[in-house]
Amino acid sequence: xxxxxxxxxxxxxxxxxxxxxxxxxxxxxxxxxxxxxxxxxxxxxxxxxxxxxxxxxxxxxxxxxxxxxxxxxxxxxxxxxxxxxxxxxxxxxxxxxxxxxxxxxxxxxxxxxxx
Amino acid sequence: xxxxxxxxxxxxxxxxxxxxxxxxxxxxxxxxxxxxxxxxxxxxxxxxxxxxxxxxxxxxxxxxxxxxxxxxxxxxxxxxxxxxxxxxxxxxxxxxxxxxxxxxxxxxxxxxxx
Numbered sequence: 001x002x003x004x005x006x007x008x009x010x011x012x013x014x015x016x017x018x019x020x021x022x023x024x025x026x027x028x029x030x031x032x033x034x035x036x037x038x039x040x041x042x043x044x045x046x047x048x049x050x051x052x053x054x055x056x057x058x059x060x061x062x063x064x065x066x067x068x069x070x071x072x073x074x075x076x077x078x079x080x081x082x083x084x085x086x087x088x089x090x091x092x093x094x095x096x097x098x099x100x101x102x103x104x105x106x107x108x109x110x111x112x113x114x115x
Numbered sequence: 116x117x118x119x120x121x122x123x124x125x126x127x128x129x130x131x132x133x134x135x136x137x138x139x140x141x142x143x144x145x146x147x148x149x150x151x152x153x154x155x156x157x158x159x160x161x162x163x164x165x166x167x168x169x170x171x172x173x174x175x176x177x178x179x180x181x182x183x184x185x186x187x188x189x190x191x192x193x194x195x196x197x198x199x200x201x202x203x204x205x206x207x208x209x210x211x212x213x214x215x216x217x218x219x220x221x222x223x224x225x226x227x228x229x
Contacts, residue, residue, distance in 0.1 A: 003157065031216055042119075042205050042220030043158075088157065092216050102173070103218060107157040 006089050006106030014114050019076040021109040023089035031092035032072035034063050038085045079113050086110050119221035121206050126226045136191045136224045138206035147189035148207040148218060151175060158205065164189055193226065201228045
């Protein structure tokens with residue numbers, strides 16, 4: 001099935017640094033979701049975006065729905081050790097695009113934070 | 116507490132045996148999903164159900180079967196026909212299949228075939 005292009009694949013940063021990751025698609029999406037997965041656990045929803053240009057924050061996390069509707073960005077400010085994990089983007093194509101009820105997933109960005 | 120439960124957390128089976136993974140939710144969600152996750156990879160959809168007594172194949176349904184007899188339950192059977200069943204299995208649910216498609220996940224079941 002189709003997958004999103006998520007980058008970078010992995011990041012190793014120092015505590016306190018800001019982090020930025022993104023997802024791109026060749027299709028127009030009407031929903032973007034960002035999840036975090038801790039080792040051995042299920043993904044947890046961080047932020048949901050439903051409108052082009054939308055900018056939403058959740059604590060130190062900020063995500064944006066790209067104005068082209070083909071991309072989304074997630075930023076983490078002032079990283080801390082508990083930010084370690086894998087971050088996934090997921091999107092849903094616009095209505096009438098075929099199988100639009102299914103989420104399409106990125107392959108994840110693995111984040112490591114050095115205390 | 117409302118949420119999604121999966122059991123067991125770890126499961127071992129011998130090659131050639133069928134095994135059923137449990138998924139229960141008390142969120143009153145209509146839609147439920149099963150994903151498979153392999154190391155270093157994203158989530159791949161096995162089956163999904165938008166309503167009781169109805170389900171559709173996802174991208175990798177071969178070797179798996181599901182049932183949706185109750186709204187809160189969506190068990191997944193990994194059959195002996197699945198060539199490479201060792202993986203981390205995740206169950207999710209959402210309110211429905213409409214515009215709000217936020218999926219909420221259970222803790223996962225790690226299946227190992229010996």
